[in-house]
Amino acid sequence: MTRSDFPEKWHDLFAGYAxxxxxxAEQAELAQLLQATPDLQQTLREYxxxxxxxxxxLDPQVPRSDLEARILEAVHTxxxxxxxxPNLVTAPRFNHRYWWALGGAIAAGIWLLLGLDNLRxxxxxxxxTQALKAxxxxxxxxxxxxxxxxxxxxxxxxxxxxxRDSQKSVYALEGTGDLATAAGSVVTLAGExxxxxxxxxxxxxPADQVxxxxxxxxxxxALMYCGEFTTQDNEPIQWSLPSVACTAPAAQVLITIDPxxxxxxxxxxxxxxxLPAPG
Amino acid sequence: MHSKPETIAPxxxxxASDRELLAAMQQGQVEALREIYRRYERLVYALxxxxxxxxxxxxxxxxxxxxxxxxxxNYNPDRGTLSTYLCLITRSRAIDRLRSQxxxxxxxxxxxxxxxxxxxxxxxxxxxxxxxQARRVRAALANLSPAEQEILEIAxxxxxxxxxxxxxxELPLGTVKTRSRQALKKLRRLLQDLI
Numbered sequence: 384m385t386r387s388d389f390p391e392k393w394h395d396l397f398a399g400y401a402x403x404x405x406x407x408a409e410q411a412e413l414a415q416l417l418q419a420t421p422d423l424q425q426t427l428r429e430y431x432x433x434x435x436x437x438x439x440x441l442d443p444q445v446p447r448s449d450l451e452a453r454i455l456e457a458v459h460t461x462x463x464x465x466x467x468x469p470n471l472v473t474a475p476r477f478n479h480r481y482w483w484a485l486g487g488a489i490a491a492g493i494w495l496l497l498g499l500d501n502l503r504x505x506x507x508x509x510x511x512t513q514a515l516k517a518x519x520x521x522x523x524x525x526x527x528x529x530x531x532x533x534x535x536x537x538x539x540x541x542x543x544x545x546x547r548d549s550q551k552s553v554y555a556l557e558g559t560g561d562l563a564t565a566a567g568s569v570v571t572l573a574g575e576x577x578x579x580x581x582x583x584x585x586x587x588x589p590a591d592q593v594x595x596x597x598x599x600x601x602x603x604x605a606l607m608y609c610g611e612f613t614t615q616d617n618e619p620i621q622w623s624l625p626s627v628a629c630t631a632p633a634a635q636v637l638i639t640i641d642p643x644x645x646x647x648x649x650x651x652x653x654x655x656x657x658l659p660a661p662g
Numbered sequence: 663m664h665s666k667p668e669t670i671a672p673x674x675x676x677x678a679s680d681r682e683l684l685a686a687m688q689q690g691q692v693e694a695l696r697e698i699y700r701r702y703e704r705l706v707y708a709l710x711x712x713x714x715x716x717x718x719x720x721x722x723x724x725x726x727x728x729x730x731x732x733x734x735x736n737y738n739p740d741r742g743t744l745s746t747y748l749c750l751i752t753r754s755r756a757i758d759r760l761r762s763q764x765x766x767x768x769x770x771x772x773x774x775x776x777x778x779x780x781x782x783x784x785x786x787x788x789x790x791x792x793x794x795q796a797r798r799v800r801a802a803l804a805n806l807s808p809a810e811q812e813i814l815e816i817a818x819x820x821x822x823x824x825x826x827x828x829x830x831x832e833l834p835l836g837t838v839k840t841r842s843r844q845a846l847k848k849l850r851r852l853l854q855d856l857i
Contacts, residue, residue, distance in 0.1 A: 430846060
């Protein structure tokens with residue numbers, strides 16, 4: 384298709400574009416046309432160029448003769464004030480607006496650099512503050528751990544001392560029912576009338592419940608209530624034995640879960656019992 | 663100390679093409695800019711004056727156009743002649759100035775000026791040409807009807823909207839669009855070998 388073969392509608396669009404009087408619908412139509420046929424850009428430029436020829440027909444008008452000198456002087460001034468760079472056109476200085484713009488640009492650049500530097504420092508400070516806080520938190524945790532270990536060591540030494548110095552009975556325990564995975568050992572100390580339990584997987588209880596320790600001793604016809612306790616994090620547990628009879632060697636010991644308010648006449652749910660002594 | 667501009671161009675500049683002058687200018691040769699200025703100062707100034715109607719403003723804009731060309735030449739020779747490019751940017755900046763300096767007052771001023779010009783016995787299009795291109799453009803415009811010439815010139819030099827042109831010429835908006843497009847299509851056909 385040659386240029387003269389273009390539909391008249393296309394030429395209307397090109398002319399309207401050059402004149403700036405296309406409607407929005409025509410703009411969309413032209414955009415689609417140019418997208419479909421990019422070569423039409425050349426014809427579009429011809430219309431722009433044709434319109435741009437109009438000034439050629441203007442009455443001759445000559446500026447004042449010193450305008451050329453003023454322009455060149457501005458260029459030379461700029462060249463003298465700025466060191467020339469190879470292969471680059473030196474920016475001319477031509478009027479006050481240029482210098483205001485240049486000054487503004489430099490000020491804006493400095494402001495931007497300072498702003499960026501300030502932002503970078505703020506970010507660094509923030510990161511360092513965060514790191515310091517994290518370190519302080521780690522240190523606090525480490526201190527807590529040390530204190531816990533110290534406390535556990537104190538408890539262990541207390542237990543060892545008791546075990547060394549007292550007449551004792553030791554029972555191995557295993558879980559049953561819902562706490563079948565529980566296991567542990569309990570020691571009753573006759574001299575101190577207390578019991579020490581080391582247990583695993585014996586969970587903490589709700590506030591209205593408690594573990595109770597029972598012993599099957601010869602002096603009693605029924606299981607003897609021998610105190611109660613709660614657990615916390617598998618730590619050794621100590622409690623006072625309510626009766627000297629509880630320190631006597633027992634055929635079996637049991638642990639139950641009972642309401643805090645329940646009578647000690649009988650036990651609740653059985654969760655651990657002692658294993659028969661070996662051999 | 664500033665070096666004074668030379669007043670005599672080297673011989674090669676006088677015969678160099680616009681493309682060669684631009685290349686030299688981009689290498690920092692002020693003499694090339696001066697030669698470009700000498701070739702197109704009248705065209706740029708005439709256009710600036712036609713739009714702005716004020717000699718001082720037209721000179722200021724002419725200076726701005728050539729210094730802009732020196733500072734950051736965006737002209738692409740593959741997309742048209744240098745004269746076309748200079749006319750495009752001069753017209754664009756002139757109309758921007760016109761609009762920013764109080765359009766209503768300026769347009770009234772221009773309107774009176776245009777009417778006084780039209781009463782002259784020797785309108786621009788009938789005057790002797792300064793060159794072949796000017797002669798061709800004038801001849802092409804002469805092939806348009808007076809109404810088509812008028813509407814093209816208003817659209818080009820005054821930067822009015824279509825509705826403003828319609829109001830000015832007391833024509834329906836559709837007629838303004840149709841007539842101006844028809845005029846430009848004719849002009850393009852007549853100047854096909856120049857553009």
